[in-house]
Amino acid sequence: MQLDYIVVGLGLSGLSFVEELESHNKSYVVFEDASQKSSRVAGGLYNPVILKRFTMAWQASQQIETAVSFYKNVEAKLQKTVVSELPILRRFNAVEEQNNWFEACDKPILGEFLSSELIRNTNPALDIPFHYGKVKHTGKIDISSMLSAYAKKLRENNILIDESFEYDKITVAKDYIQYKEIKCRHIVFAEGYGVKNNPFFNDLPLYGNKGEYIIIKSEALKQKEAIKSSIFIIPLGADLYKVGATYNNQDKSPEITSTAREELQKKLDRFLKVPYEVVDQVAGIRPTVRDRRPLIGTHARYANMHILNGMGSRGILLAPTMAKKLYNHIEKGISLDKEIDCKRYKNL
Ligand SMILES: Cc1cc2nc3c(=O)[nH]c(=O)nc-3n(C[C@H](O)[C@H](O)[C@H](O)COP(=O)(O)OP(=O)(O)OC[C@H]3O[C@@H](n4cnc5c(N)ncnc54)[C@H](O)[C@@H]3O)c2cc1C
Missing domain, CATH: 3.50.50.60 (FAD/NAD(P)-binding domain)
Structure with missing residues (x-):
């Protein structure tokens, strides 16, 4: 051949x-x-902003346009929904973080992606005392x-x-x-x-960096947007949510671990106030350089x-x-x- x-x-x-x-x-x-x-x-999220430091990811404002039209093209070929818009809400941990966010909103490229409006939480299932900032033009690919x-x-x-x-x-x-x-x-x-x-x-x-997510089911959570706190909560539909991920430079095994599950649940329990059940867990190695x-x-x-x-x-x-x-x-x-x-x- x-x-x-x-x-x-x-x-x-x-x-x-x-x-x-x-x-x-x-x-x-x-x-x-x-x-x-x-x-x-x-997790399947596309988001050009690094939400830890409120800076742009490397060349992300150029990549996002190419990427969204690329996945829409694949979606049309496959005749299957691949791309969905999904707002990401960044949970603030303190007033200082809110101030850093507003400073970032005034910067030239970042300003296009960060909303300068402080978003108040209306979901009683979540503890969000310092409110949210919203990232614009984000979404999810069903990879x-x-x-x-x-x-x-x-x-x-x-x-x-x-x-x-x-x-x-x-x-x-x-x-x-x-x-x-x-x-x-x-x-x-x-x-x-x-x-x-x-x-x-x-x-x-x-070198590779292992990441794990837990998948939880919670009928009471009723959250539509993705939330970024110390971890992400990503709505999957049918009361299911992906929660994570971990970052581990040492363990390069493909298996899921109880250590990761405990770490993620501990972080989640700090701001999720309603019952949930862990129904699945997944792991993969990010190809990091x-x-x-x-x-x-x-x-x-x-x-x-x-x-x-x-x-x-x-x-x-x-x-x-x-x-x-x-x-x-x-x-x-x-x-x-x-x-x-x-x-x-x-x-x-
Ligand atoms: C927990 C986790 C969460 C993540 N969340 C996000 C996110 O929300 N947004 C985002 O943009 N990125 C995210 N990433 C990163 C993203 O997944 C990676 O950047 C991307 O998947 C890398 O794709 P790749 O095709 O280069 O590698 P891979 O996805 O690893 O694909 C390589 C493929 O090659 C195959 N292969 C390897 N060796 C052989 C061989 N010898 N013969 C045949 N086949 C072979 C493998 O089976 C595999 O299918 C996340 C990663 C992890 C682990």
Whole structure:
């Protein structure tokens, strides 16, 4: 079989790159083995503001436009709801935080995303003594059902191979790559934290950060907007809410833990005043990088081998933009900014 591309991994990164291939009529196959869960368990929120410090996330105001139209396009193709608008309310812990918020509202780009109105809590289920600030232009992507529907479509067209990619079966020639019976022009690795098993790119400083959510059911909560306090409460419908997430740099195991559940419940119990039941828990490893920037680009020795990774805790906004940059780099020779190019780490 002769193809333009092999893509390894169908998380947010792999899907974003496949969309580039589709729009340029390239031939490809995707390998996916369900070994990583980051995209599947993510909260799914898109929000350009860092809500701890009230600053903009890196290049987020440019990425948000690209991302929202990207997911709406996928939604139209899949004929399935993927994007929903969802306001995010930031719970203030003190008057000082309110003041910091209002200061941030006056800053040029931040001002577009932060509402300067103090929002009073009307939900008796929640203890919110210092009120909320509202982030504008935020929403939620139903990543898990988008990925399932996308995979189904690829599978129906014999483009998805539900197998682990075996790195030792690869032969790299000057103008092509041979993998088993497939000959392709390029290979793009988008394995998230799974890149640790990839001998061509595993010396990059992608450390990973484990995140866990609990899913709670509470009939009395009746909350429509997402709330950000020390943790997020994200409404899922049918009285279910995602609560979290944790951040753990040490534990890289895929399993859920009782430590995370206890930590999340302790934080939740500080401001949720009604009964709830924990009905589920999920865990995944965020593909985080030492300098908190994506890792994309071409292997130093193999011109037909590429990486699309390092989306950290903001894959929804980053992946569509980074996939486009990588595609333009490979096919049009457009250089990558040093900040995101994997070659910024010399030991590759
Ligand atoms: C708890 C948690 C909450 C989060 N919340 C948000 C959020 O609200 N908003 C946001 O923007 N981001 C969030 N993130 C971050 C976001 O999930 C990541 O940035 C994003 O999912 C990374 O996508 P990816 O495709 O690069 O990696 P992954 O999602 O890890 O996808 C990689 C894929 O490659 C496959 N794979 C790996 N190795 C192989 C192999 N050898 N062969 C075949 N397949 C392979 C894996 O099975 C996997 O499907 C969250 C992450 C976590 C863990």
